[in-house]
Amino acid sequence: MYYLYIIAxxxxxxxxxxxxxxxxxxxTIAAKRFLNILPAFLTMILLVSxxxxxxxxxxxxxxxxxxNKFTGVMLASFFGSVTLIPGFIAFPLCGILxxxxxxxxxxxxxxxxxxxxxxxxxxxxxxYLGIKVTIIRNVISFFIALVVAVMIGIFFGELF
Amino acid sequence: MTRNRIIYTAVILVYLVFLIxxxxxxxxxxxxxxxxxxxxxxxxLKILPGAFILIGLFEVWVKRExxxxxxxxxxxxxxxxxxxxxxxxxxxxxxxAFPIAYSLFxxxxxxxxxxxxxxxxxxxxxxxxxxxxxxxxxxxxxxxLLVSLPLIIVTSMLLxxxxxxxxxxxTEGK
Numbered sequence: 001m002y003y004l005y006i007i008a009x010x011x012x013x014x015x016x017x018x019x020x021x022x023x024x025x026x027x028t029i030a031a032k033r034f035l036n037i038l039p040a041f042l043t044m045i046l047l048v049s050x051x052x053x054x055x056x057x058x059x060x061x062x063x064x065x066x067x068n069k070f071t072g073v074m075l076a077s078f079f080g081s082v083t084l085i086p087g088f089i090a091f092p093l094c095g096i097l098x099x100x101x102x103x104x105x106x107x108x109x110x111x112x113x114x115x116x117x118x119x120x121x122x123x124x125x126x127x128y129l130g131i132k133v134t135i136i137r138n139v140i141s142f143f144i145a146l147v148v149a150v151m152i153g154i155f156f157g158e159l160f
Numbered sequence: 161m162t163r164n165r166i167i168y169t170a171v172i173l174v175y176l177v178f179l180i181x182x183x184x185x186x187x188x189x190x191x192x193x194x195x196x197x198x199x200x201x202x203x204x205l206k207i208l209p210g211a212f213i214l215i216g217l218f219e220v221w222v223k224r225e226x227x228x229x230x231x232x233x234x235x236x237x238x239x240x241x242x243x244x245x246x247x248x249x250x251x252x253x254x255x256x257a258f259p260i261a262y263s264l265f266x267x268x269x270x271x272x273x274x275x276x277x278x279x280x281x282x283x284x285x286x287x288x289x290x291x292x293x294x295x296x297x298x299x300x301x302x303x304x305l306l307v308s309l310p311l312i313i314v315t316s317m318l319l320x321x322x323x324x325x326x327x328x329x330x331t332e333g334k
Contacts, residue, residue: 004251008210011217022220030216033259034208036332039168041204044255046175049197053189084253086203087288095295107296108304116282116308121255128258128330136319137275141282144311151307152300 043123048084051120055083057093064110065100069158072106073149080113081142084120105153112145207252215263224267231269239273240313247280257281265330272320274330279312 015023060079064072085093094107117138118125126134153159179197182190231239250257260281261274269277284305293301 004207004210004214008213012213015217015221023217026216026220027213028216029219030212033215033332034212037259041208041255042172043168045197045201045204046172048200049193052196052200053193086253087291091292091295098296104296104300108300111292111296112283112304112308115254115288116279118254121253124255125258128262128332130328130331133319133323133328137278140315140319141279144279144308144315147311148304148307152303155299155303 037124037127040124040127044121047120047123051083052085055079057085057089060110061093061097064097064102064106069103069105069153072103073109073146076106076110077113077117077142077145077149080110080145081117081138082119083114084118085114090114103153103158104156105149105158108152109145109149112148113142116141116145204252204255207256211252211256212259215259218263219266222267227264227267227269231264231273233270235270235273239270240276243273243277244280244284244309247277248284248286250281250285251287254278254282262330262332270320271323271328272317275316275319276313279316280309283308283312 012023012026015026060083063075063079067075090111094111097107098104119138122134122138125137129137150159178190179194181187182194229235230242235242246260247257250260257278261278264277265271265274289301289305
């Protein structure tokens with residue numbers, strides 16, 4: 001995360017030295033874009049805070065730990081789609097699940113849907129892509145995640 | 161104010177009042193939701209200003225022709241490679257990728273490249289993948305990337321083609 005600010009900081013200093021007017025214009029654009037999308041971000045924060053309360057990590061961990069591979073994949077892709085857990089929490093959680101004996105394909109379904117399918121980010125996504133394309137993109141992503149889970153299952157010898 | 165706006169404002173207000181009352185009355189579920197909200201907001205506040213400043217600079221400095229040449233209709237396979245490399249360096253969650261994708265669209269990037277960027281930004285951000293590999297093993301991460309990236313490119317091509325035919329345009333709010 002620091003490198004984002006190092007790059008942004010350097011970029012803005014260089015830009016300011018080269019052309020003051022253009023830099024101010026860039027900042028105006030940045031502020032305008034940010035304010036435009038802010039309401040959608042607030043909706044997303046609201047959804048995330050409520051869903052994380054309703055479906056905490058322990059619940060996910062219990063469900064995925066206590067089911068067989070196929071129900072596991074289904075549950076995992078459901079949880080992955082409707083929650084939003086940052087990587088620094090999700091991957092250690094998956095590491096723990098693996099040690100508990102949860103199949104790799106279940107983990108794959110969970111992490112891939114977590115990354116690609118965003119029910120909670122859809123308030124932001126639909127502002128840019130429109131509702132229809134948001135749905136199409138998420139459905140496609142869901143199926144890609146299932147394919148990934150199956151392939152992981154094959155390569156880790158869990159399917160055959 | 162439109163009707164949707166009124167509903168939106170009402171929901172946000174009710175939510176805030178609920179959080180405040182929860183803290184005053186020590187209502188635990190409400191407090192927990194409040195903490196979730198604060199920590200997620202902080203995560204986003206750390207990233208959004210930097211990301212939007214880069215977007216602003218991109219808008220004023222990068223020429224439309226440059227984007228068109230590397231990510232536009234004529235860019236061929238290179239467009240996808242650029243999209244994946246750019247995605248690899250994207251920080252934060254996929255929600256950061258949408259405003260970036262919108263800027264790329266405005267500068268003339270083609271749709272299939274944009275959807276590839278969005279998909280790749282979700283699954284192959286470099287710091288995240290390294291972190292993943294350290295917990296789940298390199299084999300796991302490698303298979304996941306090698307299976308999902310080609311699928312993302314192919315589905316993006318199809319979706320891009322379909323939407324281009326229908327004169328689809330990205331928007332920014334209403």
